[in-house]
Amino acid sequence: xxxxxxxxxxxxxxxxxxxxxxxxxxxxHTALYWYRQSLGQGLEFLIYFQGNSAPDxxxxxSDRFSAERTGGSVSTLTIQxxxxxxxxxxxxxxxGILNTEAFFGQGTRLTVV
Amino acid sequence: xxxxxxxxxxxSVFKGAPVELKCNYSYSGSPELFWxxxxxxxxLQLLLRHISRESIKGFTAxxxxxxxxxxxxxxxxxxxxxxxxxxALSPSGNTGKLIFGQGTTLQVKP
Numbered sequence: 001x002x003x004x005x006x007x008x009x010x011x012x013x014x015x016x017x018x019x020x021x022x023x024x025x026x027x028x029h030t031a032l033y034w035y036r037q038s039l040g041q042g043l044e045f046l047i048y049f050q051g052n053s054a055p056d057x058x059x060x061x062s063d064r065f066s067a068e069r070t071g072g073s074v075s076t077l078t079i080q081x082x083x084x085x086x087x088x089x090x091x092x093x094x095x096g097i098l099n100t101e102a103f104f105g106q107g108t109r110l111t112v113v
Numbered sequence: 114x115x116x117x118x119x120x121x122x123x124x125s126v127f128k129g130a131p132v133e134l135k136c137n138y139s140y141s142g143s144p145e146l147f148w149x150x151x152x153x154x155x156x157l158q159l160l161l162r163h164i165s166r167e168s169i170k171g172f173t174a175x176x177x178x179x180x181x182x183x184x185x186x187x188x189x190x191x192x193x194x195x196x197x198x199x200x201a202l203s204p205s206g207n208t209g210k211l212i213f214g215q216g217t218t219l220q221v222k223p
Contacts, residue, residue, distance in 0.1 A: 043213040102209035104157040
């Protein structure tokens with residue numbers, strides 16, 4: 001596809017379970033970002049991948065959160081032992097080498113019950 | 114601390130009225146500022162960035178370093194402008210690693 005694709009669109013999970021959220025960036029984009037949008041909050045930066053460099057994990061809220069990017073393309077955000085406060089929309093964005101604009105996916109709405 | 118503040122959660126105007134969405138920032142260096150928009154059921158997209166000095170869909174925004182503001186303006190609102198608007202700051206020049214405000218919902222009434 002032409003845009004950033006995220007799956008699943010919606011995820012309901014039980015408290016304490018692990019979840020994986022997937023992001024397919026725009027082909028050829030070297031930078032990939034994860035954000036979280038909680039109810040009533042703005043977007044909160046989580047993690048950033050640039051090419052083969054070590055990721056910038058400065059926004060991850062706890063060690064239950066991790067992300068990887070395989071082959072410089074697809075990225076997976078993993079939340080272990082989910083808590084109710086993890087309920088949010090998780091957005092992924094990618095950016096080309098010219099760094100002019102980040103393109104966002106449609107998001108994954110995570111609900112922890 | 115680096116922060117972006119959008120003081121209004123909701124701004125409601127009538128079609129044809131002027132619009133000003135407020136954004137104030139806190140940053141010690143030379144920031145790069147953006148406005149993003151999210152229309153209903155659509156993904157977040159870039160509206161404009163201050164360094165390009167463009168007018169997109171009739172919207173403009175001027176960086177005022179003295180007042181640390183980057184307000185978004187449009188002289189005549191249209192119904193299709195109804196959306197959520199986010200002001201964002203890039204502290205590092207990285208256009209994807211952004212500090213966002215909490216957003217303002219613009220409602221343009223007919």
